[in-house]
Amino acid sequence: MNSADTKKWYYMLPIISIAILLGGWMLVAQGEGSMIPTPYATLMRFLDICVHPISKAVLPVHMWMSLKRVLIAFVFAIVLGIGLGVGLGWSTSFHAFADPVFEILRPIPPIAWIPLVILWCGIGELPKVVIVFIGSFVPIVLNTYSGIKEIDSLLINAGLVLGANRRQLLTEITLPATTPAILAGIRTALSSGWMCVVAAEMIAAKQGVGFLIVRGQESGDTALIVACMLVIGVVSLLLSTILSKLEGVLCPWQFSKTK
Amino acid sequence: MSEDVKVKVRGLTKKFGDLLVLDNISFDVKKGDFVCIVGPTGCGKTTFLNLLVKLLEPTEGQILIDNEPADPKKHNMAFVFQEPSAYQWLTVEENIQYGLKIKKYPKDVIEERTKEIMETLGLEAVRKSYPHELSASLEQRVVIGRAFALHPDLLLMDEPYAQMDIKVRYYLEDQVIKLWQKTGSTVLFITHNIEEAVYLSEKCLILSNKPTTIKEEKKIELPRPRNIASSEFIELREYVTSQIKWW
Numbered sequence: 001m002n003s004a005d006t007k008k009w010y011y012m013l014p015i016i017s018i019a020i021l022l023g024g025w026m027l028v029a030q031g032e033g034s035m036i037p038t039p040y041a042t043l044m045r046f047l048d049i050c051v052h053p054i055s056k057a058v059l060p061v062h063m064w065m066s067l068k069r070v071l072i073a074f075v076f077a078i079v080l081g082i083g084l085g086v087g088l089g090w091s092t093s094f095h096a097f098a099d100p101v102f103e104i105l106r107p108i109p110p111i112a113w114i115p116l117v118i119l120w121c122g123i124g125e126l127p128k129v130v131i132v133f134i135g136s137f138v139p140i141v142l143n144t145y146s147g148i149k150e151i152d153s154l155l156i157n158a159g160l161v162l163g164a165n166r167r168q169l170l171t172e173i174t175l176p177a178t179t180p181a182i183l184a185g186i187r188t189a190l191s192s193g194w195m196c197v198v199a200a201e202m203i204a205a206k207q208g209v210g211f212l213i214v215r216g217q218e219s220g221d222t223a224l225i226v227a228c229m230l231v232i233g234v235v236s237l238l239l240s241t242i243l244s245k246l247e248g249v250l251c252p253w254q255f256s257k258t259k
Numbered sequence: 260m261s262e263d264v265k266v267k268v269r270g271l272t273k274k275f276g277d278l279l280v281l282d283n284i285s286f287d288v289k290k291g292d293f294v295c296i297v298g299p300t301g302c303g304k305t306t307f308l309n310l311l312v313k314l315l316e317p318t319e320g321q322i323l324i325d326n327e328p329a330d331p332k333k334h335n336m337a338f339v340f341q342e343p344s345a346y347q348w349l350t351v352e353e354n355i356q357y358g359l360k361i362k363k364y365p366k367d368v369i370e371e372r373t374k375e376i377m378e379t380l381g382l383e384a385v386r387k388s389y390p391h392e393l394s395a396s397l398e399q400r401v402v403i404g405r406a407f408a409l410h411p412d413l414l415l416m417d418e419p420y421a422q423m424d425i426k427v428r429y430y431l432e433d434q435v436i437k438l439w440q441k442t443g444s445t446v447l448f449i450t451h452n453i454e455e456a457v458y459l460s461e462k463c464l465i466l467s468n469k470p471t472t473i474k475e476e477k478k479i480e481l482p483r484p485r486n487i488a489s490s491e492f493i494e495l496r497e498y499v500t501s502q503i504k505w506w
Contacts, residue, residue: 154342155344158344158402161314162405173346176348
């Protein structure tokens with residue numbers, strides 16, 4: 001296979017995989033009383049909820065509500081997560097002080113916090129944002145911390161010999177060297193945040209895609225459930241693409257041509 | 260202390276636990292000298308340079324630069340490590356300028372030095388490239404440029420060409436001599452390659468096996484440019500080699 005053919009083949013592969021998914025889906029959705037909606041029924045339901053409101057809101061509004069919760073929590077998770085990760089990785093005394101508490105809290109699944117957070121914060125917007133924050137915060141802390149721990153000591157030594165002070169070693173050497181690891185943490189945090197928002201909305205919400213999925217379950221509307229699931233997937237893909245572009249801006253050296 | 264002594268080492272001893280690595284080493288390096296440090300593998304050459312730049316603390320003894328305890332923050336020093344240590348997030352140009360910016364040189368000096376180093380080391384074509392886009396030898400040239408851009412009073416080089424093929428090594432050896440002559444820096448250059456040591460240095464410090472002491476300070480009084488095929492060169496090379504032999 002020459003290089004042009006190989007290129008074509010690589011373009012074809014994603015199309016083939018999606019076609020197989022759709023074909024398999026159509027196959028299992030056939031037949032009387034199937035609990036799985038056909039792709040066509042799902043598409044029709046999607047178009048329907050885009051114009052006909054459920055709980056006083058159309059799908060884009062539900063989507064925006066979920067997205068808003070994720071983004072607000074995400075901003076706090078990024079700021080506090082990077083801050084804590086840097087503290088744990090950079091300062092030995094802060095690590096000794098804070099790490100045991102973090103290690104105890106870290107393995108608790110974010111969803112396990114839902115009942116407590118609802119008791120503490122009620123059923124408004126705050127508890128959902130708090131749950132998403134808990135889910136996004138941990139991956140950012142862990143990646144920032146391990147990024148700093150794994151930095152090549154040669155880079156630090158080179159800075160020390162050039163006369164860099166502690167602040168310069170942190171801001172001009174350690175943080176730029178750790179940026180790819182932090183961004184990888186942010187990417188993980190984003191999918192974790194999405195998972196949490198849907199879970200939080202499934203328990204206590206009047207708007208949001210998680211709420212729509214529960215509504216679909218309560219009314220046996222499988223097309224609604226699948227349509228919402230696909231929308232979540234597409235929005236995640238879009239966010240991930242935006243993050244990749246951001247990575248290109250923040251770490252141009254990672255994306256420049258290789259030797 | 261004599262006016263023209265740049266580095267004064269007295270009774271330098273370094274132990275790692277019970278392992279005695281450097282044993283009561285004393286010597287002087289004159290201002291503007293090019294000194295190569297040679298010795299058997301694992302004798303503590305790198306430990307010595309690390310002590311000089313305070314990456315390690317000595318167990319005993321003193322290292323004075325310009326009659327003051329060595330300190331990279333106070334003294335104008337630079338270090339070229341064996342492995343390329345260019346900052347991957349900075350372009351070639353920004354890497355060259357980094358040390359100058361740390362030391363807060365004025366903008367016009369930074370521009371002037373960058374131009375000088377780029378021209379001398381032939382880096383103009385890759386000015387805006389990132390280190391990972393370069394070959395290992397070109398990346399090491401960037402690191403050497405970053406060090407020389409400071410016009411350091413004292414430049415320490417730890418086997419900087421150990422991973423280069425012979426052609427590139429010859430080229431870079433000539434580049435370093437050119438920069439040394441231009442900037443007047445004092446250079447301490449570690450190598451295990453005796454030919455390289457005789458080709459580059461004004462003086463060879465020959466170290467013994469561990470626990471390391473200075474076996475001999477050998478002056479290399481050959482005219483430059485040096486001819487590695489000349490009988491005087493070969494004689495000196497063989498002499499230094501014979502001094503290093505421990506078998």
